[in-house]
Amino acid sequence: MRLDIEAVSVTLGGRGVLDEVSLSVPSGGFTALVGPNGSGKSTLLRAVYRARRPDAGVVRIDGRDLWAMPAARAARDVGVLMQEQHTGFEFTVAESVALGRTAHLGMFDRFTRADQDAVAEALDRTGLSAFAGRRVGELSGGERQRVLLARALAGRPRLLVLDEPTNHLDIRHQLDILELVRDLGVTVLAALHGLDLAAAYADAVAVLRAGRLVAHGPPARVLTPAVIGEVYGVDASVHDDAGRIRFGLRPRCVCPDRRCHWSCRQRRDRSVADAR
Numbered sequence: 422m423r424l425d426i427e428a429v430s431v432t433l434g435g436r437g438v439l440d441e442v443s444l445s446v447p448s449g450g451f452t453a454l455v456g457p458n459g460s461g462k463s464t465l466l467r468a469v470y471r472a473r474r475p476d477a478g479v480v481r482i483d484g485r486d487l488w489a490m491p492a493a494r495a496a497r498d499v500g501v502l503m504q505e506q507h508t509g510f511e512f513t514v515a516e517s518v519a520l521g522r523t524a525h526l527g528m529f530d531r532f533t534r535a536d537q538d539a540v541a542e543a544l545d546r547t548g549l550s551a552f553a554g555r556r557v558g559e560l561s562g563g564e565r566q567r568v569l570l571a572r573a574l575a576g577r578p579r580l581l582v583l584d585e586p587t588n589h590l591d592i593r594h595q596l597d598i599l600e601l602v603r604d605l606g607v608t609v610l611a612a613l614h615g616l617d618l619a620a621a622y623a624d625a626v627a628v629l630r631a632g633r634l635v636a637h638g639p640p641a642r643v644l645t646p647a648v649i650g651e652v653y654g655v656d657a658s659v660h661d662d663a664g665r666i667r668f669g670l671r672p673r674c675v676c677p678d679r680r681c682h683w684s685c686r687q688r689r690d691r692s693v694a695d696a697r
């Protein structure tokens with residue numbers, strides 16, 4: 422399923438948060454959305470999973486205006502893992518994941534064999550089959566994050582929208598989740614903070630800064646020292662480690678007149694040099 426975001430603008434609390442952002446993800450593509458805190462990543466994702474209608478612009482899936490179609494129709498096609506989403510502490514894992522089938526059920530429909538199969542498959546893919554009968558409230562933060570992903574997968578979406586899917590996960594599970602998502606073959610738009618994860622798993626990276634798209638393209642072309650330095654205010658170096666992109670990052674000194682703040686790395690480096 423192809424996603425086209427066309428000149429989307431959003432104003433929140435009287436302030437422009439997204440400014441004419443245009444971005445396409447081809448069918449089966451995996452685009453990572455990166456950018457500093459507050460740059461508008463979650464707001465853009467909300468426009469795609471129909472939580473916040475854009476003030477201007479259009480979001481299309483396979484050419485159709487997402488906000489013009491019935492909500493249930495959109496929910497069947499678009500799976501979502503949001504930040505700080507409720508898992509339903511009192512539910513069992515299987516019950517919580519089964520909520521991902523809601524968009525497929527009519528008001529009086531019963532849960533069918535096909536629904537059960539979709540839930541079982543989602544539990545299996547996320548390594549949660551053995552947890553099916555446990556209460557969500559008893560799980561760790563990382564396990565709950567996997568429940569949310571399983572719920573999104575249970576709907577068998579054609580487009581997956583993920584807001585920080587690796588939150589709370591240890592490094593092993595971060596890799597597992599992104600590998601799983603990449604191998605699903607569905608279209609993915611995921612906000613990620615880890616540039617190394619974005620470079621390793623996405624086939625395109627979109628960089629937001631203060632609500633504007635400032636770079637978009639293959640990771641190696643977009644995640645350059647110049648772009649990272651400019652967008653995050655850090656000194657960045659980029660290394661090719663046997664085909665994997667690795668980043669060296671350190672805060673850039675932006676203190677006025679070299680009167681550095683106590684936490685500034687350059688100040689510490691200078692005092693070490695002075696002491697020699």
Ligand SMILES: Nc1ncnc2c1ncn2[C@@H]1O[C@H](COP(=O)(O)OP(=O)(O)OP(=O)(O)O)[C@@H](O)[C@H]1O
Pocket residue numbers: 433434438456457458459460461462463464465
């Ligand atoms: N309901 C709201 N009212 C006013 N401002 C809002 C509202 N929601 C978000 N914002 C502001 O919009 C900006 C973008 O927020 P958003 O959550 O999209 O950023 P983000 O890039 O996802 O950030 P983070 O990396 O910290 O999750 C922020 O400055 C935020 O304070």
